[in-house]
Amino acid sequence: MDGRERRRRGVRLTAAALVALLGLAACGSGDSGGSNDSAVSAPQAAPADKDRAGGRAEQGGGQAEQGGGQAEQGGAGAPDLRVDQRSIIYTGTMRVQVDDVDAASRSAIATVTAVGGFVGGDQRRSADADATAQLELRVPAAKFHEVVDELAKLGRQQRREIHTEDVTEQVVDLDARITTQRARVESARRLLARATTITDLVSLENELSRREADLASLEAKKKRLADLTSLSTITVSLVGPDVSTADEETEIGFLVGLKGGWQVFLTSMTVLLTVLGAVLPWLLVFGVPLVVLLVVLRRRRRRGPPPVTPTGPAAPLPTAPPPVPAARSGP
Known part of the structure; x- marks a missing residue:
């Protein structure tokens, strides 16, 4: 009986151990399934987050592209604005041949x-x-x-010269120097x-006077x-129909020299x-009397003083000295 009870107890213990093992296996499988599910759900969630982040990135990229487009539009328009804001001096010289110079001058003044x-x-x-x-x-x-262009329509345009000078850098430099100089004047005050x-x-x-003078x-x-x-200068020459239309050129040659010499x-x-x-x-008022006076004085000089006649006894004429006797040379 004792042996049977021991066997029964062993069987029961073995069955309990098997049940425990099966329970542990079931728990392990459940845990593994949960972990698998979480692992699966995590990758699924990651793509979702990635999709959201990608959507935000795409939106940000779209905004960046829109900003880039605006920047490109601004960059395309910037040069025109810069050109409009630049300080440029325009000067022009024209020569126009017209039929009536006075009428063309009045028209030019009215146009300006x-x-x-x-x-x-x-x-x-x-x-x-x-x-x-x-x-x-x-x-x-x-x-x-x-x-x-309006002045060129007054007649037949013979010459046109237009010059431009960009002084933007000079203006910017002057603005900076004026700002600095004003600060120096205020400091001196x-x-x-x-x-x-x-x-x-x-x-x-x-020092204040010197700085104010520089300013x-x-x-x-x-x-x-x-x-x-702000105001450009145009020098226009209006000439009549008979004025030579040829430009001034340097010519050489015998005929050119003869013409110039003549x-x-x-x-x-x-x-x-x-x-x-x-x-x-x-000459008529002062020269003629002066010439007459000179002629009279010259004639008087040529005549000379009158001869002087002696009034006393005549002086004796000098006599020759007596001859000297020649010396004898021998006995």
């Missing part, structure tokens, strides 16, 4: 005043068909090319207000540049005759 400009100089020489006029016109820089001795007062006053000079330069950049001779003779005409009245 219509765009807000003015006439800086006006020189004319009226000689019918050989008349000429030289106008110095100041026009706004924005209307420079428009006015040049503050120091002058704190001066306590006569020596410091005189020294600071001299005034810089501001005058900037004002000059602003005037040249012109110089005529000019010299004209000047000589002009001087003679100016001096002739003085």
